[in-house]
Amino acid sequence: MAHVSQPILIYERQVGRLHYGLSTESYKEALGTVMRRNMLGLVIAMALMIGLIVSASVHLNRRIKPLIDAAEGLAAGDLSARVRHSATQEDSQDELAYLSRVFNQMADAVQERMAESEARRAEVIALNDQLERRVRERTADLQEMVSGLETFNRAVSHDLRGPLGGIAGLATMASQALERSNDATLARKALPAIARQASTTESMLNSLLALARVGESDVHCTQVSVQSMTSEIIEQLSLSRPGQSMPQIVVNDLPGVQTDPALLRPALLNLIGNAVKFSGRTAQPVIEVGALRDDGGAFHTFFVKDNGPGFDRAAAELLFTPFVRLHAEQFEGHGVGLSIVRRAITKLGGRIWAEGQPGVGASFYFTLPKPKQDETAGPSKAARQAAGDESVPVAARQQHIA
Template identity: 40%
Template sequence: GTEVYRMRRKDGSEIWVEDHGSYVYDQQGNIVFHEGILRDVTERNRAEEKLRQSETLYRQSIVASGAVPYRQSYEKLDDYSARVLFDFIGEEIKYLTGYAAEEFSDVIWDSLVQESHLVEELAAYEWREAIRLVRSGQLPLWKCENRIRARDGSTRWVFEAAVELRDQDGISYGSIGMYQDITAHKLAEERILQLNAELEQRVQERTAQLEEANKELESFSYSVSHDLRAPLRAIDGFSRILAEEYAGQLPGDGRILLERVRSSASRMGILIDDLLKFSRLGRQTLRTQTVDMLILVQTVLGTLRPGMEGQLPQITLNPLPACQGDPSLLTQVWVNLLSNAVKYSRRRADARIEIGCCAREGEPNTYYIKDNGVGFDMRFAGKLFGVFQRLHSESEFEGTGVGLALVHRIITRHGGRIWAESEPGKGATFYFTLGREKNPAG
């Protein structure tokens, strides 16, 4: 006979063996010895156990998903078609079609289906060719969507997925699969298509406007980055060679003039970089997330402190609420505002900077940065956020006049606004909001 049992080997490990053998008897009917063949079937047993676990998991998954499981066998008609017989189908088929499991058949299913679409990788093939590819094993799964008219006359969409069952020669003899009601999903898709159709014209018009604006911007950016940079590099390069190799042949005034040329070329390079940064900002994707504004400002302060010249101002950092925004862009906001506050207050012996937030119930959180620096005349406040607009000469304070324009564009892209209050000699306070976030009551 044949038995399967577990054995412990000499090294202590355990294996499963299949024993094919028989007893040999003497003339009196007594057992003389046992002869047979032992075969290690450990791997086979493991595979069978994995298969059982997989089948259990599959059934549980099907039940949990609300799908209707089935098992089919094929009665071959020709190379491309076969009669499908339902060996088993879940009782849930009644809720899907109106027919009980015991009366359901391939004939009934065919009578219910009004429209079918192959999906995913099968969508590229004609129906019969898709059947051949799946049953031959060239494609792994059968997937399609069916529009059916149920027994009560209602229309439903049903997703079907199945995998082939094969014999030891790899020949398909049936399949196991499931039916899933996707009516709600298809209705939602139809609604989305309807909304898309309604918006299409407006989107096309807006897209045309944006494309034209982007073309102009790209042309401008190319001109700045290429046409202006090339001669600028030449000026800087030749003036450097002149300073390094011929400085001794130049009179004192000539060396001063040469240094001014090099300084102007350097400033022009900075202007071009700032202008490019400003133009690219409009096309940069806004990656919004929750931002801890207090940590962000502390990080910016830590970055700026090593580069601050002279005596550092006294900085007061009050609590700051979190917000929704792009952390990279908001970092640029604080870098520019803090740099300006330091720059315009550094000449005071008692330079002070205060950072905080005004939070009023039902209103947007208003962040602010206040300094006691030189300030400005509010009559010129309208020029603050324009590109290359400056309220102080470069001989007084360095800069390109692009920083606040960048800040304004970033705040605007976040759906907020920025403004300032100041008096000459009494410092300035910059305020900004972000989006439509309201400070909650209480």
């Protein structure tokens, strides 16, 4: 107990003293209650602060995790990695939302640049492939040109020398006869021989010009009906052989192609014309024109077969060499037709090869690229019959014309 004494003054005159006591136990008890309440409040405040900090941290981590995941995905090579937010977050204007939008813009720019880079890389690869293909084609053309020039030199020095020498010799002989006796009889006899020699020379030069035209012409592709073209060629060959019988020609169904008719026509004309010529001495000549069954590849394969004298398989490649003739003594010609065929088919993007057997016949196969769209469906059977394109009617018509 604490005791306190204080004087009592009235008009500045002490009239007595006041004595009172204060219990310290009550004070201590009140002080302890206050301190306990303060401590409790402090603990509650700290708990609330920690809870707010944890909540804010969780919320921040939840919002920043998509950004971290997107950054890791982009670093790993996933160009489609983006920061995904809800609509509320996307409309937010805080720093994290701004950072996410900037990141997505950066990822879009990176993806666009990478796509452009890949496109340029693909273009460069395609250009390199195209350049290599053109180099191979030009190299093959140059090799063929060199080979053709060598053959041409031999032909000029050998084949043309004979007719030109004959013309010169006959002309000299006729001129000398006219100078000696002014006798035109010998000159008149020499003129037909000179004309024949000149015609032979002209025919050979025309063959050389045809071979040169095929090699120099540009390719202009269009949709071509091989069926109709074959029928026209057969008709042309029939009209060019007045008084001569035509062999039986069987034309099977032929698919349409996307190609240059100006190059395909001379190729078919030479193949079918050769078949007609070489099978002409066979007792029952038969020629077949057709196409192999479509195997789903990128090319159509056509063929022209005959039952003529044929050839040795070892000489198959020589057939396409200019001025090389395997049956020079039996059949007329200059040995240029198959060279024209190979050059034309090669320019059209295909290839040609030959198979044969002596005394059995020859078969020539060539390929042409398929059109980009499915345009190979030919006309109906009734339409082909009406146009004269069905295989049996074609053969019958040719025999009738012959």
